[in-house]
Amino acid sequence: MGDDMKHAIDAGSFRDRDGRIYIVGNRIVRGLSEAALADYRKLAATKFFERFSKESKLVATRELPAGEVPLPAHEQSLWAGFLEHDRVPVISYAYEWTFGMLRDAAVLTLDLLEAAIQADMTLKDATPYNVQFVAGKPVFIDIPSFETLQPGSTWAGYRQFCEMFLFPLLLQAYKGVDIQPMMRSRIDGVGVQTAARLFGARDRFRKGVFAHVWLQSKLDSRYGATRKDVKSELKSAGFGKELILANVRKTRKLVAGLSWGGEGSEWGGYEEFHNYSESDHALKEQFVEESVRDSGAQTVWDIGANTGQFSRIAARHADQVLAMDIDHFAVERMYRKNKEAGLENILPLVQNVCDPSPNWGWRNRERSDLATRAKPDLVLCLALIHHVVITANVPLDEFVAWLASVTDQLVIEFVSRDDDKVKTLLRNKEDKYDDYHRDRLESALAEHYDIRKTRALESGNRFIYWCVASG
Incomplete structure (x- = not known):
């Protein structure tokens, strides 16, 4: 297509070095690196991708033939290939969501992760910014987050999931601390050490706090700056995907069971x-x-x-x-x-x-x-x-x-x-x-x-x- 196409680069898409989002009129186009394009093609051939797409839980996506990319030649030369996504009517952020919205987005993320692992793929990150609400339901929009699961790999996005989904939900459910100010005060969510300080000794007996908050904070303090090659050690120790699946399923059960009754609301009634x-x-x-x-x-x-x-x-x-x-x-x-x-x-x-x-x-x-x-x-x-x-x-x-x-x-x-x-x-x-x-x-x-x-x-x-x- 012509080089005179007007486009803008999405200012929030720079964090993924394997892709970039372009806004061309009302179209959403994403450039992919060679590795990301290969992962997308593998993803598109899986049954879970077809199932979740039909259920409108994944943003509608197609790979663009070279002749249909609506970008100038110099932009096209930067990437191995391009995807086009359906446009989300209104973008919203986790610091504007309710408890139930964040919980539903978390459950969707875990469901996708479980299905991906079973297909020898995974999610490389786990942030609520990968999810938007369309037609009243959470929809996963960051398709290049899916990548091939390497032998011996752990759940790479576990800590991010905790800091951006699980810790805010636990604090709201158990302590009545509103999620919005926490999510807006730090773009990466509630840090593990912050969460550990917010939960008292008695809170360790509540579901999820000991393993996900207290224990993780201790491990972070001890090994956060280690020079050890942890990935290699886990691979040699036989760390397999069944262990990741067990963690994902337990975490999903925890998240789905969390509730909040709206204590302190002035206008709820x-x-x-x-x-x-x-x-x-x-x-x-x-x-x-x-x-x-x-x-x-x-x-x-x-x-x-x-x-x-x-x-x-x-x-x-x-x-x-x-x-x-x-x-x-x-x-x-x-x-x-x-x-x-x-x-x-x-x-x-x-x-x-x-x-x-x-x-x-x-x-x-x-x-x-x-x-x-x-x-x-x-x-x-x-x-x-x-x-x-x-x-x-x-x-x-x-x-x-x-x-x-x-x-x-x-x-x-x-x-x-x-x-x-x-x-x-x-x-x-x-x-x-x-x-x-x-x-x-x-x-x-x-x-x-x-x-x-x-x-x-x-x-x-x-x-x-x-x-x-x-x-």
Whole structure:
């Protein structure tokens, strides 16, 4: 194909020296080294690859004939061959996932690893960045992670699996420590020595802690800097794939059995305990449905989504809904409910609108912010503005300006000072929020938007607006 094809190199794909990802329009193309190409061809001939692909647990992938590679000649010369993958609608990261999402991604990784080992292949790494959520389910996207299993090899990705999957899950399940701050504070997850310090002596008796955390930390302290050729010693000692399989199966059983009940959640029961009358709730639902329908929006953000009631309404009309809330368990409940109902176009994310996912990693480009990954056509901002202005101390004008920078269409609900929720927020604070008034909101909106439709709820304390960018 022509050398004038416009392409970009994915900034997060540099860590694998045997490949690189190119973005060409809406196409995802991956260059492979000679060794990686040989491993892919071996993988593509296995029965487990066919089975997991049919089950949509592996991203759809094909090898591109030389004449179909949409890259300039100098880029094509760098690689032995090229794959094309189906594009993931929205990229998300483990520090935005719930406990259940991370656990499901871990189980998929272990299932793939077990099947690969049985076919004399393995996964060379074990990171949640190899998994994305598509149509509500985890899908493994890093196909070149599969490589030939060498005789005497161990599970090369075991420590990475522990630090990026198992330790965060154990800490959430056993200690109630939220996974998101841990995963965002260190791009490689929770280090083994950190995990060992976070678990006390009594915790060693809990399933998985002694073997995977405490014992591994001791071995790491003793042999982490050894000069011994451990791989050669294991091979000569007859270390075989049955031992790896036994470890993988035991780890899968441990991970699948972990649970978390949402202790400390403030909004996990919002649907059951909100302070709307039934008639006001129906009016709000109708307004949201009509606004999303008439907007023609394909991608919708629902910020402050709680357990996703209005996200599900938006999903009737939009192609993709990103449903975000700061309350981990509220989002976890949403994930579970969507999973049970088979809802495929809602992506639940744990996200603090006042401390959102940043550009991060190497050169601040390895992981990107959410607006870069999935710019919305419309944002739902329902019963949130009082929390942003009063709790997070963000000036009202600045919040509206940020919304205008993100989206051309907005559905926003204003909760007045007479509402019980606002009175509660102000009860033990000095009221310095002169900007928190309805007329100030309407003035701020008018700077960026035309207000297409307004509805006052029957309580007289809440007002909803559908706004479209001016001009």
